[in-house]
Amino acid sequence: MNSTAQLRAPYAEALRSHAGQDWLRLNVPGHAADTAAASSLVRAFGAGVPLLDFPPLLDGIDLGTDTPMDEALALAAAAWGARRTWFLTNGASQGNQIASLVAAALGRTLVVQRSVHSSVIDGLVLSGLEAAFVHPSVDTEQGIAHGVTAADLAETLARHPDAAAAYVVSPSYFGAVADIRALADVAHAAGVALIVDEAWGAHFGFHPDLPGGALSQGADLVTSSTHKLAGSLTQSAMLHLGHGPFADVLEPLVERAHRLVQSTSASALLTASLDLARMTLVTGRDAIGDSVGAADKIRGTIRALGRFAVVSDGFGRFPDIAAADPLRIAIDTRAGGIPGHEARRRLARDHRIMVEVATDSAVVAVVGAGSLPDADRFVEALHCLPSPLDGGADEPLRLSLPEPGPTRLTAREAFMGPSRLVPAAEAVGLISADTLAAYPPGIPNVLPGEAVTAETVRFLQRTAAAPGGHVRGAADPGVTRLRVVG
Template sequence: MNTRTTPSPSRSPASDQLRAPYAEALLAHAERDWLRLNVPGHAAAPSSGLAGFFGSRVTDLDFPPLLDGIDLGPDTPLDEALALAARAWGARRTWFLTNGASQGNQIASMVTPALGRTLVVQRSVHSSVVDGLVLSGLDAVFVQPSVDPVQGIAHGVTAKDVAEALDRTPDAAAVYIVSPSYFGAVADVRAIADAAHTAGVPLIVDEAWGSHFGIHPALPAGALSLGADLVTSSTHKLAGSLTQSAMLHLGEGPFADRLEPLVDRAFRLVQSTSASALLTASLDLARRALVVGADRITGSVEAADKVRGVIRALGRFAVVSDGFHRFPDITRADPLRIAIDTRAGGITGHEARRLLFRDHQIMVEVATDAAIVAVIGAGSAPDSDRFTEALHCLPSPLIGAGADAAVRAPLSLPRPGPARLTAREAFLSPALVVPAEEAVGMVSADTLAAYPPGIPNVLPGEVITAETVDFLRRTAAAPGGHVRGAHDPAVARLRVVAP
């Protein structure tokens, strides 16, 4: 007797399975007439070398790793591409990353325990550096950045402050700073490198926003040329590769022999075994476009200068970088970042960003309570007139008798609470979720960062303050506001270390 069952006829998929909601939304978004003043640096330009290379062949080019003649064997094209990138940025060695500059920051944090027990680190680093502290288990001594009280933004640190932190940290492993900042402030990397080397430790620079530095005479010098030992470069931001692609550069400094094998091992630990050929190719193409087409960067700088000139001439808004001279930690400003004080013109940065997006199809990179930041990719030349005209068409709800005083008051950047545990200890400790008001005075188990830009306002192990809770909740309530790492979107509850 045949007991085999007859296969049931194939069923038609449920109607909801016929949709691809994310892909459909992305396609619809791309079909609008956007003016892109945000990352990635290629800004989806039809004339981009990426568009010409990938075109309709994306699926044809999406190969896995470990292919003979591409990335497997001696002297491969990948090896050649890495060597060309190292030469372009003045590195002893370069690694291509396919999980963003965050991956580079994590690698850098993971290798430092071989050099000491405590990382001397700028407090306003990106949250991925804090993630690296959780992974590495290092203690941290934080160097506080200068803060613009009017704008409520953090800048950089001075060599003097770094040297003082090193003097009180005998077991220092390295110094970790950010340059340039989200607002384009460039630190005195040379002086900070000298301070670190005098203390016998390397300098690691998160140069995520400066991947274009050193390529053109109108741009600031790159951190490697100023003495940095290890540099994270978010190539997709302004240098033109695809989103999530980045580089990690090792300098030719006194710590290169010690760091190179450590970085190589850590890279293999966190790099996907299925690294994207598309992302890797985009890094190679971005390097070529920057070096060969450096003259096009002249047009990018001129476009940014034109925007700043119009803003100064019309007088309603203010250019944030015009006030950088007041801060001793700032040596230059990135000319491709246009930071605009919108509160001076009667509108918050969050509201300006929302209206530019909704009513003018203009995307800017960063919004805070007081400002917006537009970016121009190296080699791009966007329609600056369209941006300045739309900007000056925005309403001024903060000006006039009808404006509420509480709304007019700027949102100040809160000072962090004291640290009670290391980031790793707090992250791995038993935790509770409590109402935000009850969390005041307790130790945070999470990294909480108003995003963008992603600088942590609270670190794991730090005491949560009432000022910080108010700042995060007001940020979350603003149009487009988001707090990275929050337990819930409204920051109504927070995760704290159990007593």
């Protein structure tokens, strides 16, 4: 990883060189990098963006043998410790869909952490696999899910000898890191591969103050959302294959599934950003250390001032949490007298500060690996927030995660079968045809094939009504109707 080759970004360099030539572009994209004809693009993004916007299959860049693209992929694999890496231009969601499709060749049932991202459930719809769920620990005070223990995974695998693979999430949206080594050992002992949705951990392993990456802990296939904290452009990601006992079987399957779902017009801009992000991570140890220091400063100041609480300070209560991502700053705003959704709204409106996500109880801020935010500005704005709950008002109940309903059909059967829209109250007890997920973070609260519960309906409607709240997959913004099987 420290070789001189890692100091280059071969694909990005080749793309810049290609763009610097005097081309008459009579191919797609239709703007043809004509700065006059594409004036709106130039005004919005500058001349460099359309000039670099080339289609795939260019001689000397990604077509042929030993191309800059080949070199960029090999450097990424070396940087993350993978046997092989694929670049993705439809986000980590695409990686999760590929992993689910691959698993269908290995068995009939995917053992899945129940708090996976909704894209994994989309993958179940595509693959037709049955699912057996491992339930994560839940912080009932915060209403957030963490990870799963090796013991719980082993128990579920033992009940499903036809398991195709085990699918877990680490880190969680709130920065909880699972014991991937123990989970990998359990999966391998059961004769199945461990797939890890490490969307939020693409930066892991690039600094001693960060947790180790899932590949280094024995994971077999890892989805990495490189754009989140590792510095590439939004919608770019990677999929990494490990060196474990399933590598020979998985590699050709992943290659074929990647061709199935990757665009034939993959963005050169997104691809180049992945190449550049890898180079920046490998060479940016000092900058990453400064980022960790800034995040530590924010948490330390919040603790010292005493109004709010740091969510990760309570991680020790949960046996499934092995570490915490120091670049994730989850703050219990309810402890300081203001709901998370209201805190997020006021931070944006009054202070022009964007945080990653809000829940009923908390906000989560993130620090990109290598970035250096104004810690004092954030802490000051946070402590300028009013306490709407003061003055004798009753404190609203915390919004707890609902227990899922029982599974009646596979995700594919429910999603693809006949369905109808009914008022939400009438959907209780019926089988959902859709994935419904409070978003962000996009963790499904009801899956296709699961029975709808009254508790889930209340949770989703209250989430949708909150400032900034959104339910992915809902038939209408207020979740007044649900699509059910039948």
